[in-house]
Amino acid sequence: MKKGFLTALVAGAVLASAGTAGSASAAVTTPADLVKATLADRSAALQDGNSVALDAHYLASASKLKAHEQQRVQKLRKQLQDTWPGKIISITSTPKVASTDVTGNSATVKAYDEMEIVWIPTQDAYTETIVAKGPNGEITSKFGTWHDVALANVGGKWLITSDSYDEGPGLTKSPDFVAPKSSTLDSYEPQALTPGTQPQTLYTWTYNHQAAANYADAYWSSYNGSYKNFNPVGGDCANFVSQSLRAGGQPDDGSWYYRNAGGSTADDAWTYAWVNNQGLRDWARNTSRGITYSDYSQLMVGDIVNYDWDWNGTYDHVTIVVQAGANALIDSHNNDRYHVPYNYSSSQGMSFTHLYTWP
Structure with a gap:
């Protein structure tokens, strides 16, 4: 190589x-x-x-x-x-x-x-x-x-x-870059899953992994205006992956959803699990939508990858897999990536989550 x-x-x-x-x-x-x-x-x-x-x-x-x-x-x-x-x-x-x-x-x-x-x-x-x-x-x-x-x-x-400019963890950040003064995403608290938050009709859904990947390819740099862009307030990575999962057929539930109230995104509503990468991973596991694993060679299209940039046990970023296998390719927001090897940064801890095709 x-x-x-x-x-x-x-x-x-x-x-x-x-x-x-x-x-x-x-x-x-x-x-x-x-x-x-x-x-x-x-x-x-x-x-x-x-x-x-x-x-x-x-x-x-x-x-x-x-x-x-x-x-x-x-x-x-x-x-x-x-x-x-x-x-x-x-x-x-x-x-x-x-x-x-x-x-x-x-x-x-x-x-x-x-x-x-x-x-x-x-x-x-x-x-x-x-x-x-x-x-x-x-x-x-x-x-x-x-x-x-x-x-x-x-x-x-x-x-x-x-x-x-900031090219993202693992790449470079210019000496002139000034990070946002605050992140409103940090103010969202994890929401505990309670009985009744998962609609009983979940058993009727089917997750189309390729449809999720196709959505990611379509909107990796041209953001979908039907959703708020969270880059200015902490990052759009989880929002982008959540959109892709929804496009693949994952149904909203009480702990994972985005609701557009009208033509503008100013009054939209969303949950912690939708916009936070750690929350998204935990939601997929805790609702039995998916299962985490550690063997990168098993990565499948439509799965998600979480990254722990500083190895402190808290995940900082999430991407969606668009090409399966040991050299899987991903799409992401913040920073924007299209068909990039999943391990494009050489120093991060990773967690992989497979989303089930059906319950």
């Missing part, structure tokens, strides 16, 4: 990718242009290892950010080499600018970076063929990250002064 990855790093496709990013940099005329060129160059550097060109996008005084970007390239290249289950063909970015505000020689840009990794799995990586592949057997994985960028115009040239 490591040999295959390194072979891909020196392939001709690497030079082509880096050249494309360089052309974009040469055409920079606006703050948005610079941000898009920078994000493209960051991905090119992950593939060819040449991060020197990145420095030209930043103001000299942004020394901590410049150093971080250099270190990020080396860290993520090593992480891909150590954990990715196949040969990487290309790493590219599709930056999407959400807003730009220019005031004199200062500007701010809010952009969403969709980094795409095209790769061919090792021959024994997958025994099932659920995930769509390209003509040569390639798989496309995607990482989505929001960037809040500040820029200054110096001598007629726009340069980045700060870039606030």
Whole structure:
């Protein structure tokens, strides 16, 4: 696996990718242009290892950010080499600018970076063929990250002064990132399951694992407007997985539900188990909707994976499996992931929960 990855790093496709990013940099005329060129160059550097060109996008005084970007390239290249289950063909970015505000020689840009990794799995990586592949057997994985960028115009040239982003545990967080001051999700207390909270009609439901995965694929980056986005208040991971389970046929009950009262999400109601990753895991186990297990080779489509980032016994994140097997792929929110290996971070405790097809 490591040999295959390194072979891909020196392939001709690497030079082509880096050249494309360089052309974009040469055409920079606006703050948005610079941000898009920078994000493209960051991905090119992950593939060819040449991060020197990145420095030209930043103001000299942004020394901590410049150093971080250099270190990020080396860290993520090593992480891909150590954990990715196949040969990487290309790493590219599709930056999407959400807003730009220019005031004199200062500007701010809010952009969403969709980094795409095209790769061919090792021959024994997958025994099932659920995930769509390209003509040569390639798989496309995607990482989505929001960037809040500040820029200054110096001598007629726009340069980045700060870039606030968090790629998620196991990846990197910029030195400019400021976490939300409070999390309203933390204020939700676990709800004890009491007799009568589980409708007796549960015995009529069927969980379609593939339908749950299809929903996750459809909404991994384009959030469903029928539900509140919990990213600003603590994280949307459990909300996203709960939506996927519901799309697969899991019926609401008294301890796990989301109720949309009308056209707006402002007056919606939800339970702790719906929006909290630990609560979701406990709900699945305590209501006999599923069973936890520890053998990653048994991961099935529509199962969920909980992560304990700091090994303190409390789970911090949850994802949904969209490709079965020992090298399972997952989708998630916060951070946004599409068809990414379930162990994309090299240092976390994990718990797997299989959702039953029927009671």
